[in-house]
Amino acid sequence: MAEPTAPGMLRGDSPGLRLARRSLVLVALCAVLLPFADLSVVAHDPWAELGRMATGLALPHWGELSSPLQAIGLTVSVALWGTLLGVLLGFPLALVFFRSRLVRTGCAFVRAIHELFWALLFLQVFGFSAVTALAALAVPYAGIFAKVYAEILEQTPRDAADSLPPGVGRLSRFVYAELPLAWERLAAYTRYRFECSLRASVLLGFVGLPTLGFHLESAFREGHYHQAGALLWLFYLLIGTIGVWGHRRLLPLLAFASLFLLGPWPHVDGDLLWRFLSHDLWPAPLLNGDWAGLIAWLGDIPDLGPAIGNTLLLGLMGTVGALVIALLLWPLASRHFGNPATRLGGRALLVGLRSTPELMLAFIFLLLLGPSMLPAWLALALHNGALIAFLAARHADSLEPGMPGLSASGRYAYELLPRLYPGLLALVFYRAEVIIRETALLGMLGVATLGFHIDSSFQYLMFDQAFFLLLVTAGLNIAVDALARRYRPREVVMDDPCSR
Amino acid sequence: MSVTELLSLADEDVGHASQVVLPRLSLTLRVGERIALLGQSGAGKSTLLATLRRRLAADAAWCPQSHGLVPQLAVYHNVYMGRLERHSALANLWNLIRPDRRAWTEIETLCGELGLAGLLRRPVARLSGGQRQRVAIARALYQRRRLFLGDEPVASVDPHQALRLLALIDARHDTSVVALHQRELALSHFDRVWGLRDGRLVLDAATDTLTLDDLDRLYPDADAASSAPADEAAHG
Numbered sequence: 001m002a003e004p005t006a007p008g009m010l011r012g013d014s015p016g017l018r019l020a021r022r023s024l025v026l027v028a029l030c031a032v033l034l035p036f037a038d039l040s041v042v043a044h045d046p047w048a049e050l051g052r053m054a055t056g057l058a059l060p061h062w063g064e065l066s067s068p069l070q071a072i073g074l075t076v077s078v079a080l081w082g083t084l085l086g087v088l089l090g091f092p093l094a095l096v097f098f099r100s101r102l103v104r105t106g107c108a109f110v111r112a113i114h115e116l117f118w119a120l121l122f123l124q125v126f127g128f129s130a131v132t133a134l135a136a137l138a139v140p141y142a143g144i145f146a147k148v149y150a151e152i153l154e155q156t157p158r159d160a161a162d163s164l165p166p167g168v169g170r171l172s173r174f175v176y177a178e179l180p181l182a183w184e185r186l187a188a189y190t191r192y193r194f195e196c197s198l199r200a201s202v203l204l205g206f207v208g209l210p211t212l213g214f215h216l217e218s219a220f221r222e223g224h225y226h227q228a229g230a231l232l233w234l235f236y237l238l239i240g241t242i243g244v245w246g247h248r249r250l251l252p253l254l255a256f257a258s259l260f261l262l263g264p265w266p267h268v269d270g271d272l273l274w275r276f277l278s279h280d281l282w283p284a285p286l287l288n289g290d291w292a293g294l295i296a297w298l299g300d301i302p303d304l305g306p307a308i309g310n311t312l313l314l315g316l317m318g319t320v321g322a323l324v325i326a327l328l329l330w331p332l333a334s335r336h337f338g339n340p341a342t343r344l345g346g347r348a349l350l351v352g353l354r355s356t357p358e359l360m361l362a363f364i365f366l367l368l369l370g371p372s373m374l375p376a377w378l379a380l381a382l383h384n385g386a387l388i389a390f391l392a393a394r395h396a397d398s399l400e401p402g403m404p405g406l407s408a409s410g411r412y413a414y415e416l417l418p419r420l421y422p423g424l425l426a427l428v429f430y431r432a433e434v435i436i437r438e439t440a441l442l443g444m445l446g447v448a449t450l451g452f453h454i455d456s457s458f459q460y461l462m463f464d465q466a467f468f469l470l471l472v473t474a475g476l477n478i479a480v481d482a483l484a485r486r487y488r489p490r491e492v493v494m495d496d497p498c499s500r
Numbered sequence: 501m502s503v504t505e506l507l508s509l510a511d512e513d514v515g516h517a518s519q520v521v522l523p524r525l526s527l528t529l530r531v532g533e534r535i536a537l538l539g540q541s542g543a544g545k546s547t548l549l550a551t552l553r554r555r556l557a558a559d560a561a562w563c564p565q566s567h568g569l570v571p572q573l574a575v576y577h578n579v580y581m582g583r584l585e586r587h588s589a590l591a592n593l594w595n596l597i598r599p600d601r602r603a604w605t606e607i608e609t610l611c612g613e614l615g616l617a618g619l620l621r622r623p624v625a626r627l628s629g630g631q632r633q634r635v636a637i638a639r640a641l642y643q644r645r646r647l648f649l650g651d652e653p654v655a656s657v658d659p660h661q662a663l664r665l666l667a668l669i670d671a672r673h674d675t676s677v678v679a680l681h682q683r684e685l686a687l688s689h690f691d692r693v694w695g696l697r698d699g700r701l702v703l704d705a706a707t708d709t710l711t712l713d714d715l716d717r718l719y720p721d722a723d724a725a726s727s728a729p730a731d732e733a734a735h736g
Contacts, residue, residue: 159564159566159567159568160568160569160570160581162564162568163562163564163566163567163568164568164581164584164585165561165562165582165583165584165585165643166557166558166585167585168584168585169585169589169592171589171592171593172584172585172587172589172592172593173584175592175593175596176570176573176577176581176584176592176596177570177581180570180572180573181570181571181572183572184572
């Protein structure tokens with residue numbers, strides 16, 4: 001009889017091992033493809049530059065800021081009204097979301113394009129105006145709200161509606177027996193989306209709208225790091241105090257007051273708008289029905305293959321990076337590890353990384369390291385990894401180890417990680433869609449992803465090409481989302497739309 | 501069907517869309533009867549009540565086991581929902597903002613009788629279990645139908661209150677079918693017992709011909725552990 005032997009590495013059929021194998025395949029795929037990524041450091045002295053930035057952040061020059069209050073006012077106004085308009089558009093769509101394939105497809109499409117790309121598109125018609133800023137937020141958010149609201153409403157308990165007497169109308173049933181039950185979750189998600197829109201509103205400055213990001217970008221670009229430090233602190237202060245100034249009771253007042261801060265309002269030329277929509281956005285050969293010309297037109301698009309390849313590669317690297325960062329960082333903020341001082345520091349680090357948008361992180365790393373995929377990778381991995389780590393730490397804090405007195409590594413590997421990992425991995429898969437959208441966007445900073453070509457097409461006023469590339473980006477995003485959904489761990493504890 | 505019969509089933513398979521829970525069921529429900537529906541959980545009580553509710557939709561006031569209340573809404577609005585179909589959508593919407601005066605007066609009186617006086621504006625989420633139960637009954641009473649169908653409507657109140665609630669239900673409905681787990685209450689308060697066991701109607705008799713021992717036979721768990729009180733064994 002054969003000697004009983006221990007099973008081989010990662011053999012077995014427990015859910016944990018299945019997830020571990022799935023994760024390792026992802027990591028291995030990333031490692032194999034890594035040589036194809038351009039990870040060179042181009043800058044000559046990144047450490048000195050980093051030192052100057054750190055000094056700027058440590059010693060901000062508040063006096064040098066010109067009209068920071070105006071920038072903050074506009075940032076908040078755009079975020080608030082962009083979200084509100086998104087709700088107004090998205091809520092009715094949510095009610096028919098599961099009944100209409102057209103609505104679902106349309107929502108998936110508008111969601112798949114990043115706020116900043118929408119801004120670039122609207123910029124061509126509405127110029128540097130409030131309409132561009134609001135539409136850039138409201139359009140994708142309408143698609144997001146429609147989907148998430150529809151999911152929340154679908155999960156509403158049926159008991160109350162089922163116990164109604166027969167013959168109750170659809171609207172009465174909805175407002176009495178469905179809406180009140182879902183209200184809290186709808187409100188929580190709307191609030192979360194408002195926080196996202198605040199970050200997006202800051203980023204709109206990167207395409208030239210005069211929000212906080214505009215001043216941040218120019219201060220960084222011109223090397224005024226003390227000024228940039230002050231603006232960065234202002235940004236963190238704004239995000240950190242959102243519970244105070246964005247209190248439920250203050251919101252109506254805030255919404256009304258911010259109407260006056262929005263501006264400037266553009267003069268829209270109807271003919272020009274129509275020309276843009278009916279003519280400029282479409283390839284001329286397509287409008288003329290010239291199929292051979294269309295193929296030639298497609299051939300003229302520079303580096304489409306490499307751009308798609310780079311986008312996918314950076315997306316994969318960002319996702320795997322976020323997974324690794326999350327696994328390394330979550331104990332920093334958990335009550336099961338370290339002492340109060342390390343936990344405070346860890347939590348501050350995670351919240352800081354989480355609140356800083358990828359584009360801003362990537363921009364800072366780009367100034368340090370020069371234009372390659374490295375800054376984009378670092379930004380994606382750190383921001384998303386920290387976000388996931390923070391949620392994982394919060395989840396870990398709600399757990400009670402069954403065996404007290406284990407060593408830290410034992411606690412990590414035997415008590416906590418096995419319980420956290422399905423949720424953590426599910427979040428990574430959720431974020432994969434966000435990461436691929438950001439990846440395309442980071443092209444605007446010079447990384448050779450799709451966004452780079454979209455940005456330059458807009459700059460050369462080749463709207464047909466830019467629009468086509470936007471469609472490609474959206475298609476890629478939808479495909480990655482479908483793939484991630486297919487391999488996402490199911491039935492996990494941390495499944496809250498506010499954590500996606 | 502004679503005038504006094506509300507519903508008569510003869511050898512019918514009763515169940516949900518996909519599954520027959522009570523095969524070849526025969527029973528008759530007559531006007532004026534007060535029927536206690538007994539049986540272990542899983543015996544098919546809820547399925548039978550759902551069938552009665554479906555067949556007698558226009559006549560039946562329904563009080564579900566899960567209460568079906570909306571915790572975020574006030575007691576007033578939860579009770580008002582009993583007559584939601586009798587007002588226009590617009591009137592219902594407006595009522596959420598400003599209570600309808602006539603409905604308010606009527607519900608205030610009703611809630612007073614159920615020991616919920618002064619709680620009309622309180623969200624159901626902030627009520628105790630017993631209070632919620634009474635709100636669910638208030639909603640059923642507010643429907644003003646001739647037949648009351650209740651799935652354990654007095655499960656979470658004390659025995660005295662249970663008697664009072666059943667009396668109120670009797671005063672406002674000429675016929676009732678109530679699922680229960682209190683066997684004594686079934687004998688003392690109802691005309692007739694329907695006993696279900698394993699998907700069959702094994703008992704259909706007037707209460708004055710029955711004893712507690714007859715009812716005990718509906719609970720197989722009580723056979724096994726006769727020392728344990730049957731009420732507990734059958735609980736839930």
